[in-house]
Amino acid sequence: MQIITIHRLRKFSLLLGLTLLSFWLFSCSARAETATMTLDEAKSGSLLFRTDQPGQYIPAPALATDVQIKVTGPIIRTRLTQKFINNSAQTVEGIYLFPLPQDAAVDRLVMIIGGRVIEGKIQEKRQARKTYDTAKEAGRKASLVEQIRPNMFTNSVANIGPKETITVQIEYQGTAKLRDGRYSLHFPLIVAPRFNPNAEQSPTFENQVPRITDPAQIPKGVRLQVQLTAGFDLDDINSPSHKISISGDRQKSITIDGPVPADRDFILNWIPKVQSKPAAQLFTEQKNGSTYLLGLIQAPTGMGEQTFNLPREAVFVIDNSGSMAGKSIRQARTALLLALDGLRASDRFNVIAFENVTDKLFTQSVVANRENLATAKRFVSRLNGDGGTVMLPALRAAFRTTAPARENQVRQVIFITDGQISNEGELFAEIRRELGQSRLFMIGIGAAPNRYFLSRAARLGRGTNVTISDINQVEQKMTEMLMKLERPVMQNLTVSFPGATQPIIWPNPLPDLYANDPVVIVAKIDEAPQNLLVSGQFSHAKWQANLDLSSANSGTGISQLWARAKIASLEESRFDGIHPSHIDAQILQTALAHHLVSRVTSLVAVDVTPQKMFEAEAVTQVLPLALPDGWSPLKVKPRTTSITPPSLNPVNDTGITLPATASPHEIKLILGLLSLALALALFGRWLPARSKS
Secondary structure, three states, rough: HHHHHHHHHHHHHHHHHHHHHHHHHHHHHHHHHOHHHHHHHOOEEEEEEEEEOOOEEEEEEEEEEEEEEEEEEEEEEEEEEEEOOOOOOOEEEEEEEEEEOOOOEEEEEEEEOOOOEOEEEEEEHHHHHHHHHHHHOOOOOOOOOEEEEEOOOEEEEEEEEEOEEEEEEEEEEOOOOEEEEEEEEOOOOOOOOOOEEEOOOOOOOOOOOOOOHHHHHHOOOOEEEEEEEEEOOOEEEEOOOEEEEEOOOOEEEEEEEOOOOOOOEEEEEEEOOOHHHHOOOEEEEEEEEEEEEEEOOOOOOOOOOOOOOOEEEEEEEOOOHHHHHHHHHHHHHHHHHHHHHOOOOOOOEEEEEEEEEEEEOOOOOOEEOHHHHHHHEEEEEEEEOOOHHHHHHHHHHHHOOOOOOOOOEEEEEEEEEEOOOOOOOHHHHHHHHHOOEEEEEEEEEOOOHHHHHHHHHHHHHOOEEEOOOHHHHHHHHHHHHHHOOOOOEEEEEEHHHHHOOOOOEEEEOOOOOOOOOEEEEEEEEEOOOOEEEEEEEEEEEEEEEEEEEHOOEEEOHHHHHHHHHHHHHHHHHHHHHHOHHHHHHHHHHHHHOOOOOOEEEEEEEEEOOOOOOOOOOOEEEEOOEEEEOOOOOOOOOOOOOOOOOOOOOOOOOOOOOOOOOOOOOEEEHHHHHHHHHHHHHHHHHHHHHHHHH
């Protein structure tokens, strides 16, 4: 009898244990579901901080974004306003990663707290970081804008109190782009992950702030308005990226029909009427005893009507990596097939595809006959988009793989990519070292391509670049690009101001000029010049244009544009072997003189009002971002290092990773159900046995 009782007790203990385990798992599941969320459940524009459960985050402040853009002729002034709202019961530090155009001259930071307005000051980067950290530790409100890359910045805001709202405004100067008779501006709304092929263990993605992969979860939190005063009659205004509303007569007001999600770059185009198309747009600004000039000068009439009769070798390089999967690879395939169709029988060509490995179609460039073109089209049609963006071997192969040179041969490398890589400097150095007589043409693909890399690579490669964000525009944009490839260029361009002493002109040297592209210069002259002389070599003949500057319009912010162009040129000079310390000293001097954020300077604003000291240490939180429209979920495991440079290390935060599996509360819910089912099954089996006893 005692043995039977002990046996029953063991059964009862097991049954009781399983039942308690199931209810504990249910309880954990409920707590996880109500208190935490995964990144897939997070909403863009919300600050998050990590918990001790991998992949689980607690929501904190929200973010609102407002963009105001004023366009006067080709000059653009942009104000970006971000509102940080701390909905938590803790004091927090917000860290937000945001993109800007690659030529943005960021010169103003304002922090608004209640009725107080705090103006930011430019400081050397380490000093600005020290100023910010000191204010943060003292419990003061502070904001810091730092440049990670020329088109990527971080904004840190310290000591946002519980239920408190802080507004941060950033302003920058820029210019409209003129190409193929179309003016355009773009405002980037998303920071795409950058692939880092030089990671210690395996290739990884950079910028791993939390990513929202479900389009339905992306909130519509961005408002954007453009005030456009073109200075001439317009034939059309359109946006290939967003739905817009247009009002006004001479001054146009353009607004996004929104608010909208931050999952693609905003692009606006305006096209002048043919009869009012200006031959040149010239603007001057007087500042600190110097004259600053911005000039957009159209290519000469008739340029682009001729075509090459010279032998041509075209090497096509296509990015087949994981970031190109989906819409982007379809755009890229379509673009490359159109380019292959544009080859002549006398041309030679090759195709190179790359991801983790580089795949070269032919050993060397071959004749563009029917058989070789058919082979190339089959190769291109099979490309799918997978793996990492290991670009350097493909670039190297494009420059070094060539057929025997023919007399007067024109060699063109056409590179199709979204440009989402982190080792730009390594690639720029390769272009400068290996370009030779080739010309590099960059075709950017996708909703948020790396325009900084595309434009600088094309400039170093003495070519040009185009971006294609809409799959419906592939044929139009590729046709325009192919026309440039088939037409002579103007080389050896020079700009001078007769009678002026030592004008400083950027870019220097000027790039080659392609059909339907303008000459764009910024210059600093000690005295007001009377004339601007532009000359170049076109089709074995000299070309020259003499422009009267007395009719130039007055502009503002041109000095900042000149300084930004100088800094960009100084950055590129590091590929010419100039010592980095000499370059940094010149950049620092220029950025401080013109109040600009750069690689070596930052904007910092500190509220000097005495603050209440909080007992709890402030929690650092990172804002989640959406993936660019058209991107598939990342297939390469992201790295778990900081999302910011070594100089910006968030407190109590070693980085954020994307969850690779289901959330823990779902696992616990399933385990709880299984445990309860097992308990009920055992109970049902043992009940008859207990009755017989």
